[in-house]
Amino acid sequence: MSELVKAGCITFVPNGGGQTEIVNHPMLTFQDDDAVSKIQAVLSSGPLQADLRGHLAAQAQELSAEKFMSTVRELVREFLGNKARGGGAG
Numbered sequence: 001m002s003e004l005v006k007a008g009c010i011t012f013v014p015n016g017g018g019q020t021e022i023v024n025h026p027m028l029t030f031q032d033d034d035a036v037s038k039i040q041a042v043l044s045s046g047p048l049q050a051d052l053r054g055h056l057a058a059q060a061q062e063l064s065a066e067k068f069m070s071t072v073r074e075l076v077r078e079f080l081g082n083k084a085r086g087g088g089a090g
Contacts, residue, residue: 006060010052012039022063025055 004011005022013019015029023029027048030038042048061067 005056005063008053008057010042010049010056022059023056024059025052027052028056 010028011023012028012030012035013023015031020029027038027042042052
């Protein structure tokens, strides 16, 4: 799923589960009864497609391996800094 988003594909997902966090946009999530209308709306609007691609590109940055590693490193630095100052947990 995240690979499709990273590749620039406009991706529709059922409204439930972790994939909704990947697309993170109400126009890209659907219930059984509104999937067709949402897909038709996107297919018929170039500006909406451009907006959604921009949104998904930003999501892809947030989901990148680089962002994940950077966040983990920062958390470790904060934890170690707190431990060094005597403020660590446990």
